[in-house]
Amino acid sequence: MMPNQFKATWTPLARPYLLRAVGISKSFSGVRALRDISFDLRPGEVHALIGENGAGKSTFTKIVTGAISADSGTLEIAGQPVRNNNPNLARSLGVSVIYQQPALFPHLSVAENIALALEDERASWLIDWKRRFTQAKELTDRLGALIDPQRTAGSLSMAEQQIVEIAKAIGSKARMLFLDEPTALLSDREVDNLFRVVCQLREQGVGMVYISHRLEEIQRLADRVTVLRDGSTIDCRETKSIERDEMISLMVGRSVASIFPKRSVPIRDTVLRVSNLGNRSMGLHNISFSVRAGEIFGFSGLVGSGRTELAKTLFGLTPGNATIFIGGQAVHITSPQQAIDLGIGYLPEDRRQHGLIMEMDLASNITMASLDNVSRRGIIDRSEEQCVAERYISALQVKTSSSSTPAMNLSGGNQQKVALARWMATKPRLMILDEPTQGVDVGSKAEIHSLISQMAEDGVAIILISSELPEILGMCDRVAVFCEKTIVQILDRKDAVQEKIMALAFGHSAGTSKAGTI
Amino acid sequence: MTMQAREFGVLAANVALLAILAFCAHGYFTRGNLFDLFLSAMPVMIVAIGMTLIILAGHIDISVGSVFALSSVVMGMCAASGVPTILSAFAACGVGAFCGAFNGVLVAKLRMPSIVVTLATMVALRDGLRWKTQGAWVEGLPARFQWFGMSSASYNILCFLIVVFLVALSAFGLRYLRLGRAVFATGSNESAARMAGIDTSKIVLGVFALTGLFTGLAAALNAARFKQIPSNSGIGLELKVIAAVAVGGAAITGGSASITGTVLGVVLLNGIGSALTYLGISAYWEKAIQGGIILIAVAIDAIKTPRRQGENAVAA
Known part of the structure; x- marks a missing residue:
């Protein structure tokens, strides 16, 4: 069947696959992201791709769309073996990606948005408005969606925008x-709309790879499910032959590595108590919990489930209507300065965007939130500052030539240590760590974990937000599981098992308690 | 690091210019001429110190020329109506600070883009002033108005000391004051600065108000050189000031600038004009050459920038 691949595309029965990937592997600077992945897609099929954050779903998607290239393995798109994939080639072979966040031009009409994607340079420089509108109408009709092509994209609902994106692709x-997580930002009714479009497309022979954390959607829509875990294909099944609980256990099914040396630390007084916190602008509601000195309290849940939103609320970035008690004293935190004065530190998720100031030297970055300690009447004592910075640089083993190096010259792991040093220098009572080891190499990761344990030992109350379950399970004394902008359950260390947390995070507690008791 | 390289470059250009003048232009390095040059550059210099802070914080103020004119006229009207000259000067500073703070509130609290806000105040103040004065100059100033009632030489020295003091204070402030550090942080990455507990909107409001104050002070010192006050002074001041700050190596996107660079930039751009006169080149070339210098300075930045971004990407 091999000799002439060109012929194969002309023979309808020879190659039923739209996409066939065999043995795809990919490493990023020595870290295996994908290991021997196999995946295929037939016309008129919805094939779900599921797995934890970091399991390899998006890496695989990027390989098929040509954004990055695989290290090894064979890729066949529309019957053609693809060697040096690139975005243009993939597009010309009919591959398209729809992201959870539509990227339309908000001030242009639907018709213009579609036309911009479709017309090439050869199109006449005179705009044929009538053709643009009929073309937009035809496409949205074909998707069974009623969208007026004259409306501006910005006035459409999120689902409608997504449908326009699909129309562009089709x-x-x-x-x-x-x-890719097309329903993450949609309301229930909008989801139904989108599903109708998906079914319509399926009948027209379009193949779809459906990536989602919402397992009930997968059961409703998908014909087959492929489970990825740690960059490997774990299983590929017909959807009707797999239960939700089984999907979850396939996704997580891995024992917690013993790389998290949990130190036993005496847990002392309550540092933070929150009762019935809500924050309308962030969507948070009914949140109650407390954290004690020496305790590591985990926030687990899917991205967007409310973990970071709560952290920002506690830090005064987006004040909520909360009764917060810090060390027994009722406070209403409305600004980061106030939070810092109360002894709260917050290591934000994205250290490039919100953490370090990359152009500034390490000393300035480290003392930024604790200038009180190195200044008198507003004047900074530079030598004192230098001293403090160097103390943290050596204590945290930051690899740098000096404290006057700009932060941007450091590796990700070392930058993160500097960001951590900034907050350690404030001597906080409560430390909120948002994904402290994201995008950090393995060595620095272990060092950061031991720093966190050290802080707990020193009597700091720690909130650890992480998408990585082994990190949560390995580090935390208790775990709060978030779902839909609230804490659904708080688990003690002994009860916190991957399956249970995942099930809670995926929002079906009934199934879990069953799974838990069995 | 790049800052120092830039400062060195502008310094070298200055030295080259001076060397040419030393050889070719007799009478350039006389005390009287140098003070004249200093006094004509003084408004740009004082306002440029404030502008450096605004640009450092990631914003821009193009209303300084109009604020300068308004402050001058207010000072003149106060003095003409019998207010002591020194108090009139304070009034000019007050008007400047008020205008700056007004811009600052709109930018920092209402989060309006600074270029649009200050464009609006620039036009509104300039035309408001024209309407109010009908283009007439302020005359009938008391005899003790010019040179603040001092001798011309004392006035020169007073101005010089004030400029030196402001330069030293701002350079010290950027390096050693918490507020200076906060201006850097705000301009580099406002979100990160806020997360580190810096009240970025207060900082932005502060630099606008301070620049307004400096503009008022510059207007007051400048007005006292003469016996009347034109109602249309300071036209194009904003361009000279921003050009000097840019030539001095400030990143127009914020987060990187130095007072030393700005001072050298002011000296270079102002030196060119007077040098042309002394070298017998038509003054029509002045603007073209200044424009060329600005382009060269910005081109050097543009050539460097992609490489810097590359380094960032590697660090990521």
Whole structure:
């Protein structure tokens, strides 16, 4: 069947696959992201791709769309073996991706948005408005969606915008769509709308790879499910032959590595108590918990489940209507300065965007939140500052030539240590760590974990936000599981097992308690 | 690091200019001429110190020329109506600070873009002033108005000391004051600065108000050189000031600038004009050459920038 691949595409029965990937592997600077992945997609099929954060779903998607190239393995798109994939080639072979966040031009009409994606340079420089509108109408009709092509994209609902994105893809002759968490930002009714479009496309022979954390959607929509874990294909099944609980256990099914040396630390007084916290602008509601000195309290849940939103509320970035008690004293925190004065530290998730100031030297970055300690009447004592910075640089083993190096010259792991040093220098009572080891190399990761344990030992109350379950399970004394902007349950260390946390995070507690008791 | 390289470059250009003048232009290095040059550059210099802070904080103020004119006229009207000259000067500073703070409130609290806000105040103040004065100059100033009632030489020295003091104070402040550090942080990455507990909106409001105050002071010192006050002074001041700050190596996107660079930039751009006169080149070339210098300075930045971004990407 091999000799002439060109012929194969002309023979309808020879190659039923739209996409066939065999043995795909990919490493990023020595870290294996994908290991021997195999995946295929047929016309008129919805094939779900599920797995934890970091399991390899997006890496795999990027390989098929040509954004990055695989280290090894064979890729066949629309019957053609693809060697040096690139975004243009993948697009010309009919691959298209729809992301959870639509990227339309908000001030242009639907018709213009579609036309911009479809027309090429050869199009006449005179705009044929009538053609643009009929073309937009035809495409949205084909998707069974009622969207007026004259409306501006910004006035559409999130689902409608997504449908316009799909129309763009279909209009440019896409034959396989990657839907990456398409429903993450949609309301229930909008989800139904989108599903109708997906079914319509399926009947028209389009193949779809459906990536989602919402398992009930997968059961409703998908024909087959492939489970990824730690960059490997774990299983590929017909959806009707797999239960939700089984999907979860396949996704997590890995024992917690013993790389998290949990130190036993005497737990002391309550540092933070929150009762019935809500924050309308962030969507948070009914949140109650407390954290004690020496305790590491985990926030687990999916991205967008409310973990970071709560952290920001506690830190005064987006004040909520909360009764917060810090060390027994009722406070209402409305600004980061106030939070810092109360002894709260917050290591934000994205250290480039919100953490370090990359152009500034390490000393300034480290003392930024604790200038009180190195200044008198507003004047900074530079030598004192230098001293403090160097103390933290050596204590945290930051690899740098000096404390006057700009932060941007450091590696990710070392930058993160500097960010951590900034907050350790404030001597906080409560430390909120948002994904402290994200994008950090393995060595620095272990060092950061031991720093966190050290802080707990020193009597700091710690809130640890992490998408990585082993980190949560390995580090935390208790775990709060978030779902839909609230804490659904708080588990003690002994009860916190991966399956239970995942099930709670995926929002079906009934199934879990069953799974838990069995 | 790049800052120092830039400062060195502008310094070298200055030295080259001076060397040419030393050879070719007799009479350039006389005390009287140098003080004249200093006094004509003084408004740009004082306002440029404030502008450096605004640009450092990631914003811009193009209303300084109009604020300068308004402050001058207010000072003149106060003095003409019998207010002691020194108090009139304070009034000019007050008007400047008020205008700056007004811009600052709109930018920092209402989060309006600074270029649009200050464009609006620039036009509104300039035309408001024209309407109010009908283009007439302020005349009938008391005899003790010019040179603050001092001798011309004492006035020169007073101005010089004030400029030196402001330069030293701002350079010290950027390096050693918490507020200076906060201005850097705000301009580099406002979100990160806020997360580290810096009240970034207070900082932005502060630099606008301070620049307004400096503009008022510059207007007051400048007005006292003469016996009347034109109602249309300071036209194009904003361009000279921003050009000097840019030539001095400030990143127009914020987060990187130095007072030394700005001072050298002011000296270079102002030196060119007077040098042309002394070298017998038509003054029509002045603007073209200044424009060329600005382009060269910005081109050097543009050539360097992609590489810097590359380094960032590697660090990521």
